[in-house]
Amino acid sequence: MAKVSVILTSYNHAKFLRESIDSVLKQTYPDFELIIADDASTDNSWEIIKSYSDPRITSYRNVTNQRGFKSEAFPQATLGEYIAIHHSDDVWEADKLEKQVAFLDANPEIAAVFTHASIIDEDGNPFRNEDHPYYRVFDQPNRSRYEWLRYFFYHGNGLCHPSILIRKEYIDVYESFHGIIQLPDFESWIRLCLRSEIYVIPEKLVRFRVRDNEGNTSGNRQDTRIRIQFELLQLLNFYRSISTVELLVRIFPEAVKYINDQHPDVLFALGMLAVEKGSNQVTNLFGLTLLFEALNDPQRARDLKKFNNFGEKDFVILTGKYDVFSVETVSNLNLIIAEERANAEQAGQKLEMELATEKANAEQAIQKLEIELAMEKADAEQTVQNLRKNFLTEQAVSKSRINSLEQKIEDFSREFAEKAEVYESEQKRLNEKNSQLEQEKVLVESQKAELEKAFAFAKKEIVDYYTSTSWKMTRPFRWISKKLRG
Numbered sequence: 001m002a003k004v005s006v007i008l009t010s011y012n013h014a015k016f017l018r019e020s021i022d023s024v025l026k027q028t029y030p031d032f033e034l035i036i037a038d039d040a041s042t043d044n045s046w047e048i049i050k051s052y053s054d055p056r057i058t059s060y061r062n063v064t065n066q067r068g069f070k071s072e073a074f075p076q077a078t079l080g081e082y083i084a085i086h087h088s089d090d091v092w093e094a095d096k097l098e099k100q101v102a103f104l105d106a107n108p109e110i111a112a113v114f115t116h117a118s119i120i121d122e123d124g125n126p127f128r129n130e131d132h133p134y135y136r137v138f139d140q141p142n143r144s145r146y147e148w149l150r151y152f153f154y155h156g157n158g159l160c161h162p163s164i165l166i167r168k169e170y171i172d173v174y175e176s177f178h179g180i181i182q183l184p185d186f187e188s189w190i191r192l193c194l195r196s197e198i199y200v201i202p203e204k205l206v207r208f209r210v211r212d213n214e215g216n217t218s219g220n221r222q223d224t225r226i227r228i229q230f231e232l233l234q235l236l237n238f239y240r241s242i243s244t245v246e247l248l249v250r251i252f253p254e255a256v257k258y259i260n261d262q263h264p265d266v267l268f269a270l271g272m273l274a275v276e277k278g279s280n281q282v283t284n285l286f287g288l289t290l291l292f293e294a295l296n297d298p299q300r301a302r303d304l305k306k307f308n309n310f311g312e313k314d315f316v317i318l319t320g321k322y323d324v325f326s327v328e329t330v331s332n333l334n335l336i337i338a339e340e341r342a343n344a345e346q347a348g349q350k351l352e353m354e355l356a357t358e359k360a361n362a363e364q365a366i367q368k369l370e371i372e373l374a375m376e377k378a379d380a381e382q383t384v385q386n387l388r389k390n391f392l393t394e395q396a397v398s399k400s401r402i403n404s405l406e407q408k409i410e411d412f413s414r415e416f417a418e419k420a421e422v423y424e425s426e427q428k429r430l431n432e433k434n435s436q437l438e439q440e441k442v443l444v445e446s447q448k449a450e451l452e453k454a455f456a457f458a459k460k461e462i463v464d465y466y467t468s469t470s471w472k473m474t475r476p477f478r479w480i481s482k483k484l485r486g
Helices: 013-023 045-050 097-105 145-155 168-174 184-193 223-241 244-251 253-260 266-275 282-296 297-308 310-323 327-466 469-473 475-486
Strands: 003-009 032-039 057-060 082-088 110-118 165-167 199-209
Touching: 003 013, 003 097, 013 032, 013 045, 013 082, 032 045, 032 082, 045 057, 082 097, 097 110, 097 165, 097 199, 097 253, 097 282, 145 184, 145 223, 145 244, 165 168, 168 184, 184 199, 184 223, 223 266, 223 282, 223 310, 244 266, 253 266, 266 282, 266 297, 282 310
Parallel strands: 003 032, 003 082, 032 057, 110 199
Antiparallel strands: 082 165, 110 165
């Protein structure tokens, strides 16, 4: 037999079921069995459960929905030394069982060990709504069992159910009353702390899922809010089992105010605490009930008058002070509603008058606007006619100008064509003249070259002549001839 039996309760959580099962199978602590109890789910949860072939898994299914499983469904003889409770929409961290088993092994005086929890949303993301009751409800310090009982009495639950690992000999705390649907785990914690110590590991080893639209069994809905009031009243009756002054004062140190050492009445003191210190009307009602019972026990009533100076007149004052059924609250709310309704009716009448005035003003404004619009329309039509007339005139002028421009363009085009023709003829003549000049230039340059050649030859001939003998021989004759001329 495995040392740890994990009981996983399942109902219509197919969307989350596989992750929940896998988080158990992946635990680092190996010596466990997994018992899956499906409460007649109408989705495919059972098919998912049966798809596992792991030998550590045993599965059960209710034929009809029973809103959970009682502890007698799992005989102690079939369970391990420690028992863990898991839910099909929550997730365990891998080392949860390992740390809890080690703690219980080392602390035999502790009946059960819990852990802190991470709060996640529908999709498994960190839950961000800081105003939601679940946001930090499980972030609790460790307390003695007496301090826990005091906390439960004044504040309610603060322990995360899917985080528990409990010794088998205390599994009977799950034998809850029939008809307790919203607070069965809270009932178990009261039963447990009346018997033994518990411990909370200050690590977030569980991921607790808050469903969309308050889909949790304990979600903040109208039916749960109403049902919780009745169930809380029944669970407070567990505190009736406090039979000694010593136990009462260990749980409620402030109870000494109501204890007479000569003749202590534990339930009277508890009743006074519930009435004067209780944080809600259900606790106040529980206290008034305890006091009523004391007054209707002749011997206790005499003793309370003698030793506590408390009698029927004192009780009647309390019943008129603590509005446990919200009678005065409802009455005040009705007065407020009636006053608000009267104010609303007056405001409605005033608004109707204002609307009528506004309507009349609006109708006058509309009539005036219609007249103005008619005048504007007539002016606009006249303006349109004038614009049309001006347009036609401008159109005729523009057409005449266009025709004139077209004629000028045509004349210009013809003139341009004629000038172009003259230009082309003159260009041709100039080209021919240029060609003729080029030929004459070539001829002149040729003649120039021949003259230059003839000049060079003549020059050479003259030089040769002057340097020749003939020139020198005729020199006297040239001198005589010059003289004769001179």
